[in-house]
Amino acid sequence: MADRKTTGGHTAGRISGDVFILSGALRRLGLAVAAGALAMLAACAAPTQRGTGDLGVVIERAAGRVQVVETTGMTRLAIVEGLGDLSHASVVFSRDGRYAYVFGRDGGLSRVDLLTARVTHRVMQAGNSIGGAILQDGSVVAAQNYAPGGIRLFDAATLEPLADIPAIGADGRRSKVVGLADLPGRRLAASLFESGEIWIIDASDPRHPKSDRLPAGKQPYDALVTPDGRWYLAGLFGEDGLALVDLWADRPVARKVLSGYGRGEAALPVYKMPHLRGWAMAQGMAWLPAIGHHEVLIADTANGWKQAGSVPTAGQPVFVMARPDGRQVWVNFAYPDNGTVQVIDTATRKVVRTLQPCKGVLHMEFTPKGEAVWLSCRDDNRVEVYDTATFDRLATLPADNPSGIFFTVRAQRFGM
DSSP: OOOOBOTTSOBHHHHHHHHHHHHHHHHHHHHHHHHHHHHHHHHHHSOOOOOSTTEEEEEETTTTEEEEEETTTTEEEEEEOOOOOOTTOEEEEOTTSOEEEEEOTTSEEEEEETTTTEEEEEEEOOSEEEEEEEOTTSOEEEEEEEETTEEEEEETTTOOEEEEEEOBOTTSOBOOEEEEEEETTTEEEEEETTTTEEEEEEOSSTTSOEEEEEEOOSOEEEEEEOTTSOEEEEEESSSSSEEEEETTSSSOOEEEESTTTTTTSOOOOOSSOOOGGGOEEETTEEEEEOTTSSEEEEEETTTTTEEEEEEEOSSOEEEEEEOTTSSEEEEEEOTTSTTOEEEEETTTTEEEEEEOOSSOEEEEEEOTTSSEEEEEEGGGTEEEEEETTTOOEEEEEEOSSEEEEEEGGGGGSTTO
């Protein structure tokens, strides 16, 4: 059909078609621009895609919150609030390193997503809690409690309660629970302070856990599991020495080691209990804080855990922590020496560096391969990062009364 002509010789049909084509193109362009804008908005709203291997948290105890940090660039990524009383908080991680389980002193248990920086689940599970553990397969989280004394098991994905284990010892008394640690075989180990017992708990059926109860000694106050999962070692506050359990034995028993340590010596006042979870295994030896003394003990694990030496220190050790390669042990101290950190060379068994990084060094944490160590400086409201080879300060991060520092590399280790 012929085009209809208008005055001036223009073709009306052609103009309409061109306008239609142009308007269609504009609509398509507009849709493309809108789609691009939506994609940009979605990208801005979504968390940055990244791994979790270099992530961690810093406890801000007074503010009831944690900082999410990364160790590669030594920066703070986010703050997560609303976690309750964190005056003695501790943290364990899901096996993929994405979720931090924060145990508050007020009995709160919070599951924090480190990638989205939000609390996904939170329960008030006790009146006074002191830490926890996560089973070998990552399926169950366990909380150890002071009040009421006992252990509670929770589903790691939902924090649904699974079991309640009252800490009632052979003497019939309810005890505070300390030293809770995960073991191979979906088991847990824990110490009962008042009743002087160590419990080995089979949690393979987490709704019906079973416990073996071992006499341990007077007032076990904290404990550790060796990296291979074989030995459980509990410090004794009420007597000299430690209680040791061989977890590979068919019938585990607790026996005393280093029982003569300190006998005949006048112990100093104890201003802060040593933390055994921070004890070190290095050079085939255990490096232990000497309660009430200014020294680090060395025990030979291949020779019945007998004392093989000691290293004099600047104060009463609190944490004695080995660099991942075992060449160095870093030590912080109780008041009044809590502004000092010392470094022991495990090859020579001598202090090779004394640092004064800040006031109130409460905790230390090594990066996954140990090239740096992070120190929490409670009284100076900051975190310091040091190079472990040169001892130079690498970074300073502001923090409100920081205490514990926990990195996701712990997810791959027993007892952490």
